Amino acid sequence: MNWTYLINESLKQMLDFAAPILFAALGGVISENSGVVNIALEGIMRFAAFFGVWGAFNSGNPWVGLLWGVLIGALLGAFHAYITVKWAGDQIVSGVAINVIATAMITYFLEWIFKTTGYSPTVAYFGSSKYLVNINFIENIPVLGAFAHLHILIWISLILVFVLHFILYHTVLGLRIRSVGEYPLAAETLGVDVLKVKWIAVILGSIIAALGGISLSLGTMSSFTNSMPSGKGFIGLAAMIFGKWTPIGAMLASFLFASAQVLQFLLQAIAKGIAAKIPVGFYLALPYILTIGALVGVVGKAVAPAADGVPYKKEES
């Protein structure tokens, strides 16, 4: 067996599998650091995954699809912000609303536009050789080789982790985002435009989550499947909490989960003897069990931003 190949392929798989989750988690990190819970990640990813494919379908170019996805993400973010920031509405309700709408409306569009409730036609996508980011000379180096032929969105997800870390902890915007997430009234008294900052954070977060949807339908796959994103948004939410609301933490959490997935595939595949007799369900449940295990064992109690999820109403200060 070709070990280098196996290692690199598995690692690549891990990154590919982690990307959507990571995007979702990062979207959540930004939004919740500003004090706005966004459980609509799942729904936003679904919208973006679909409209991304739609854009690529009409234009034959995944970048157009990506633009559409980002646009829809921004719109949904604005929608969430309008309800939760402008009108200080319940953030959970708003998030659930987006999720429910996403499930129903996208199925509706799928049927309306593509005459199917199954999945869209195949379209030009970032995973195809034409759009891959090729670094051929590292191809056969163990571990490094995994990065030889990744699609652009994986790279974006990785770079974004550090960009967001920088924004949150080294820029004025980041300081203000965290301040309104910790103690909005205090920020208000210092002249920070609390509502504006929240608007920015929520929309930014939604756009990032949207990229997660794109990386699913135009990165990993080349079409929209009605089951998308099949819970990855919620896993992203979990990864965000697991990662203690920090970009780096979210990345580690996503990688842990994705690794467990890949490991599970491999174990299942090479299972011999008694291992082969272990029901598939246990293999498939493994990543989720490991996650809980990690929480209990290593991570422990996570502390959310102090004002996370608390609607900010000026008068009731």
Added chain:
Amino acid sequence: MEALSAKNIVKRFPNVLANDNVSLSIEKGEIFAIVGENGAGKSTLMKIIYGLYLPDSGEIYVNGEKANIKHSRDAINLKIGMVHQEFMLIPRFTVTENIVLGDEPRKFGFVFDYKQAVKEVEELSNRFALVVDPTEKVENLPVGIQQRVEILKILRRGAEILIFDEPTAVLTPEETEELFKTLRKLKEANKTIIFISHKLSEVMEIADRIAVMRRGRVQGIVKKTETNEKELAKMMVGRDVVLEIQKVKTELGEVVFKVEDLTVKNQRGVVALKDCIFDVRAGEIVAIAGVEGNGQAELVNAILGFLRPVKGTITINGNEMKFITPYDIRRKGLAYITEDRKRRGLILQYRARENIILGNHTLYPFSNKGILNDNAIDEYTTRKLEEFDIRPREAYMKAQNFSGGNQQKIILARELSSEHKFLLASQPTRGLDVGATEFVYKWLIEEKKKGIGILLISLELSEVMGLADRILVLYKGEIVGVTTPEETNEEELGLMMLGLKRKVAQ
């Protein structure tokens, strides 16, 4: 020349008329004090001036010009700064981050230049002789220092009009003196200062003019030189107030509370209380004096079971408690009056009736076999509202809509009516007006007469000297002084509190 004036300000909240046609005019360079009962509308007025609330009607004038203040931003631009009753500090941020937030030094327009910020804060604190460690996290600072941060915040924004809403409520005498020095310096720098306090002595010391508010109206404005504490108190409350505490002697009974070699680490794992030994006997008031942040919080949390002692024992009514959990100490006969009404004392969204049974709610007649008895609760609540003169007499009003003083009364009504032999009173009069304070003292003495053992934690030396039978001074988590009001005086206590003097019997 007039620096700031409010004309016919009206502000109505769902349940109250907080500001009822308020008009004030403040001269440049003066220290203008506002006193008034809890709920009189002082903070509301200040919040309106600072742009946190919008008035229903009325105008604000700054330096003679009509100002329209919709945001704190507008107030800041008009060089108004405010130190709020509840600190506006972000615990997880450093001193520097807290001070520069909203007007941060930048690189390339968007990068937060933290180094530069730290430098500015250092300069600032040197200039005004307000010493702080710019890189320390605020959550690790004692309130005294936290307040300096608050003041630095507004000074950095070049405020000309500085509002202090009950700045001394959380300060020790020394810290208060510090603050006053600062205020005088600012006054010399020709800055205008609005100073709100319930401590008339302070007002008499620092203010030039004093406004008295009552039920949302301005009762009157007087020159300091033309009034005295008694008169002010009467204007505020509308009756004569007994400001000095009259002592009562009682028979001391058996030991109701005892700690032995109590050693406690705080959340950050630092030893905050070392080998404390003391007891409280029935009918006795033991006061713990000390600068805030010297272990009082940890002592309370250990007694309540929020912190597990690393060493030593706590005994309440003879029950030694190894692993105390907050929910069962109550059944051991402890009552607790907290300074932190909003977080620990009350469930703000619950109505008065629900708050007033909290802790006894599992008991007959409020509940029977787990089922609540609403009529019994209503009947009981109405009785207690009367007995403790809680206003308004609204059993169904949410706790958050009562004013500070009445919130405290609800807590008193609940705690003092519950089955207990030992009372833990932690700064029971913090932020209370003279009337309410008098009220609290009256009840503490009642308790003492009833033979309840009381552990009183206080920053108010007058309170300590007035109420206590024994005084323990806490410094850096150690008991550095054991004395009685007769054997000591405020100066000596002050020295001990600052760790400059030790006085431990036996």
Added chain:
Amino acid sequence: MKEVLYRIFVKRQEKYWWMNILVPVVSIFIALIVGAVFIASTGRNPFLAYKYLFGSSGLIPGPYFKSHFSEMLIASSMFIATGLAFAIPARAGLFSIGAEGQFIVGTITAAFFGYYKPLANLPTIIHLPIVLLMVIIAGGLWGLIAGYLKAKKGINETIVTIMLNWIAFHLIEGWLVTGPMKADVATGVSGTPYVSPTAKLPIILSGTRLNISILIMLFLVYAVWFLLYRTVFGYELRAMGYTAITNMEAPKIGGVNTEKRIMQIMFISGAIAALGGSFITLGVLFQYPPVFEGGYGFDGIAVALIGGNEPFGILLSGILIGALRTGATSVQLVKIPKTFPAIIEGLIVVFIALHELIRYLLVKAITKKKEGVSA
């Protein structure tokens, strides 16, 4: 009950308290209008859509009302169950999205004890209660896992419940249903064996599959209301919810055993969700099918939120959503996709979320009417 009405209507503090009832109603109407606009904008006939949607929803009498009505209540009882399962922890400040997993735990448990031979020949009055009891225990314990980790280890209940949903799904469909609980191939049945007739929920409307599940839920709605507002347990639960952001200090000092309560709450929540799941087995499919796509758990969140996390609100919203689902069958006959009703559901939640806005507009409209006489 008397004093309750008294509290609601007489002792109210808030001005315009009745908005709390009017606003959701208005929200629903707006949602229906927006839904019509949407369907029209995609070139379909909104009137036909609503005619068929509500005509066959079981809400309004009409052709085949009996069967629609029963289908509606069957669906509703499950939505109400998962709605309550979300609302109870929510009221205590716990954000559990584990109803999905607890639901199928109930479905599989009911299947097992339903077909389990030694029980199969007991009379219904004995067999059915045993099955339901087991369902409650199984679902409760499944919920308790998250409760225990939250209470004792302080681990975020949201992550744990998300993970538990997937674990339940994979263990059930990737192991039990295709393994130890698989029906004998010879019987030609795929999935688990069918439950014994003695385990089925008795039919209460002949000629339909309407069974006692709705009665069970009616009782539960009242029971949960009673628990929340009339017992020490509920008093403590709500207190915990209000103080969740301040780490429940006030209730703890007030003698509330929060750790224990959290575990009790999660147990109850899990048990109710599981009960909903058992209705599928005992009243509709009579087995755990080889492939089962629930979704009830997540819809339950919507139901709970539309119902304002209030038991009786959830009763109404559960019926509403059940009706929409029932109507979904017939709209297809007029070329309206079956997802249309789900879109309406989503829109309703949207406007529920916007209640602040709607309330604001309504209050404005009213105060305009009676020129500033609003005191």
Added chain:
Amino acid sequence: KPAAQQPAKIKIGLVTDVGGRGDRSFNDSALRGLETWAAKVEYVQGGGYKALSDEAFNASIPDDLKDKGITPLNVEPIVLESKAKEDYIPNIQALVEQEHCDLVIGVGFMLAGAIGESAKKYPDTKFMLIDSTPVDENGNTVDLPNVVSYLFAEQECGFLVGAIAGYATKTNKVGYIGGMAIPPVLRYEAGYRAGVKTTNPNATVIGQYTNSFVDASLGKSTAVSQMALGADVLFHAAGATGNGMFQAICEKGAPYWGIGVDVDMGLDPNLCPDRTLTSALKHVDYATYEAIKSVVDGTFKGGVITLTLKDGGVGYAPDHVKDVLTADQISKIESLKTMIINGTFTVPTDPNEVETWTPPTNF
């Protein structure tokens, strides 16, 4: 109701399983049988139908069915999709009571219970059930005069593609991806393993289940890890999840081959025609058409019909077989096919039997 306008036509109701329209697998296959062939209509955007051109009609008929004399039957299709299992009975009820359909088709074993219960309730309506025999509310298989069940010998076509895979693999490792371990899928697996064992005894089968018929990305990951472990020919019986397998193969390209299932996936431009070695064909479309035909010309008869290689109900698609297998190997496949048809040997239907099963020799 629009239905009331042309009462003359025979009405055929069809209830999809939760896969629904556009699963590119047997729901679509059944819909082809009903809409494209029997009704000669095309589903249009936004619901409803428009007439189908003759070219399109002829093009839709696969080569191995050309000789079956498939012609339009002038029937009116009414298709109801199901969001969940609980919808099956209400859907059927609507088709019978509201639409008065002459024949109601249940697509997939998931409808076994619903068809069983309904057929009892509506003895005057004819029913067709695909992939399973009807089951009543107590879980007993019932045979009713008004229900015809179509079963398929998936193991037979599974066997043939397995045999092809056995020849095609260079690494002596082949992959199998199952959706969920349900009867038809298990039959596919059994046949496939047996086929591989027959033509290439020292090849190993990497078999995996994804526990999903819908999550394509799951299928992709599975396929990738199988290829990483050295498998070079992959077969799936996992519905939409299988799309992920073709996605993975398309990205890897040569030397990897994929094998389609149910329909000839080598013809589907959305999958990976260039790397589709063959497909295990299961003519749900033909079965559906036959059932409708029997109703139209009044020869409908209740009972169980199992379609096999013999009657062309199952088979394998030629796709790229010629490019990979030698002429000799292909003739061996054909002879295996005839051996099955003649009953010279029987293919196991349970994966666990394969180990003990002795493959045929002399072919």
